[in-house]
Amino acid sequence: xxxIALVVAYDGTNYCGWQSQTNGLSVQEAIEKACKEKFKHxxxxxxxxxxxxxxxxxxxxxAIQVDTDILVEKIPFVLNSSLPDDIVVKSAKYVLLDFHPIxxxxxxxxxxxxxxxxxxxxxxxxxxxxxxxxxxxxxMRQAAKFMIGTHDFKAFCSSEKATKTTVRTxxxxxxxxxxxxxxxxxxxxxxxxxxxxxxxxxTLIRVGEKTIDKNEIKNIIDSLERKNAxxxxxxxxxxxxxxxxxxxxxx
Numbered sequence: 001x002x003x004i005a006l007v008v009a010y011d012g013t014n015y016c017g018w019q020s021q022t023n024g025l026s027v028q029e030a031i032e033k034a035c036k037e038k039f040k041h042x043x044x045x046x047x048x049x050x051x052x053x054x055x056x057x058x059x060x061x062x063a064i065q066v067d068t069d070i071l072v073e074k075i076p077f078v079l080n081s082s083l084p085d086d087i088v089v090k091s092a093k094y095v096l097l098d099f100h101p102i103x104x105x106x107x108x109x110x111x112x113x114x115x116x117x118x119x120x121x122x123x124x125x126x127x128x129x130x131x132x133x134x135x136x137x138x139x140m141r142q143a144a145k146f147m148i149g150t151h152d153f154k155a156f157c158s159s160e161k162a163t164k165t166t167v168r169t170x171x172x173x174x175x176x177x178x179x180x181x182x183x184x185x186x187x188x189x190x191x192x193x194x195x196x197x198x199x200x201x202x203t204l205i206r207v208g209e210k211t212i213d214k215n216e217i218k219n220i221i222d223s224l225e226r227k228n229a230x231x232x233x234x235x236x237x238x239x240x241x242x243x244x245x246x247x248x249x250x251x
Contacts, residue, residue, distance in 0.1 A: 001065045001066065001067050001097075002065065002066055002067070002068065002072075002094060003064075003065050003094065003095050003096060003097045003099055004063070004064050004065070004066060004072060004075065004092055004093065004094060004095065005061055005062065005063055005092070005093055005094075005095045005099060005101070006031075006061070006062040006064065006075070006079075006089050006090075006091070006092050007059055007060070007061055007062075007089070007090045007091045007092075008027075008031065008047075008057065008060045008061075008062050008087065008088070008089055008090065009058050009059070009060070009087075009088050009090055010056060010057050010060065010086055010087040011056055011086040011126065012027065012052075012053065012054050012055045012057070012235070013054055013056075013086070013126050013236065014086060015027050015030070015053065015054075017050065017051060017052045017053045017055070018047050018049065018050045018051045018052075018057075018060070019047075020032075024053075027051070027057075027060075027087060028045050028047060030083060030084060030087055031045045031062065031079075031083070031087065032044070032045045033082075034082035034083045035064060035066070035079065037082050038070075038078050038079060038082060039066045039067070039068050039070075041066075041067060043064050043065070043066055044064070044065070045063075045064055046062065046063045046064075046100070046101055046102075047060050047061070047062050047063075047101060048060060048061040048062070048101035048108070048243050049108065049240050051238075051240055052195070052235055052238075053235060054234075054235030054236050055235050055238045055239070055240070056127065056236075056238070056239040056240070057239060057240040058239055058240065058242070059090075059240060059241060059242045059243055060240055060243075061101045061243050061245070062101065063095070063099055063100065065097075072092050072093060072094055073092070075089070075092040076088075076090065076091060076092050101243075104246070105191075105244065105245060106190075106244045106245060106246065107171060107188055107189060107190055107243075107244050108188070108189060108190075108191070108192065108240065108242070108243050108244075109186055109187065109188045109241040109242040109243075110186070110187050110192070110197045110239065110240055110241060111185070111186050111187075111238070111239045111241040112129070112184070112185040112198070112200075112201040112233065112237050112238050112239075113127060113128045113129070113182055113183070113184050113185075113237050113239070114128060114129050114130075114131050114135070114182065114183040114184075114185070114201070114205065115128040115130045115181060115182060116131050116132075116134070116135050116181050116182070116183050117132065117181035118132050121180075124180075125236070126236050127236060127237070127239070128182065129201070129233050129234045129236070129237035131205060133209050134209075135183060135205065135209060136207075136208050136210065137175055137177055137183060137208065139207050139208055139210070139214050140175050140183075140185075140204045140205075140207050140208045141175050142214045143203075143204055143207040143212075143214035143217045144173040144175060144185075144204060145173075146214075146215075146217035146218045146221070147173060147200060147217060147221070148170050148171070148173060149169065149170065150167065150168070150169040151167070151168070151170075151221050152166050152167050152221070153166055153168050153193055154224040154225075154226070155220050155223055155224055155225055155226055155228055155229045156195075156196050156199040156200055156203070156221075156226075156229055157193035157195065157196055157199070157226065158193075158194045158195035158199070158226070158232060159194045159195075163193060163194075166193055166224075168189055168190065168191055168192060168193060168196070169189055169190045169191075170187060170188065170189040171189060171190070172186075172187075172188040173185065173186065173187050173188070173200075174186040174188075175204070185200070185201055185204060186241065195232050198232045198233045198234075198235070198237075198238055199226075199229050199230065199232050199233070201233040201238075202229070202232055202233040203217070203220070203229045203230030205230060205233065206230040206231075207230075212230060
């Protein structure tokens with residue numbers, strides 16, 4: 001058996017999330033189906049992030065173990081021929097047999113995209129949160145500074161199930177106003193709780209519209225109360241942008 005890491009991108013709109021569930025088709029299931037078809041045996045697919053329904057990815061790192069004579073550089077082309085148009089394997093490489101895409105990750109970067117204009121743009125609506133009120137990006141940046149560091153982010157978590165601790169480290173938050181009236185929030189951390197990035201985005205939107213004071217962020221974190229943070233921003237605005245690892249290539 002060979003252990004291989006895939007980098008996968010997908011539009012999450014039509015899926016119930018990354019992880020296999022009983023209520024609809026998941027991205028994981030779609031990839032497992034393509035793997036079984038091409039490698040002629042059942043393949044368990046393990047991703048680095050369990051993205052929710054409607055959430056997208058540019059850099060989902062996926063571990064598979066396969067018995068195949070297909071050259072590793074050909075695997076993306078082989079799998080893509082069986083995958084739907086909204087999922088694509090971008091690259092593949094050999095890794096150590098004990099490689100674990102979650103445990104071995106050094107950090108992850110998520111991007112939250114906001115369309116901040118008074119008129120919606122239909123072709124963009126799958127990939128942004130639409131917000132028509134003017135947002136003060138300067139206040140949002142100032143508020144974000146309080147979130148950087150190691151904190152108990154219980155107030156920014158929708159569910160504590162399947163997690164031993166709600167303490168996480170955020171290394172950086174960058175907020176950029178792009179062309180086409182897009183505001184992108186980039187959150188870099190060692191790991192994230194359920195809906196954590198979407199709640200961070202929802203809270204920063206409230207700061208930007210001046211309904212939450214930027215200096216309240218520390219108090220919200222210290223309160224450990226979900227009700228004190230902003231709303232959970234819509235799923236479509238969130239994209240898994242990048243995941244970093246040490247050198248995992250099997251030589």
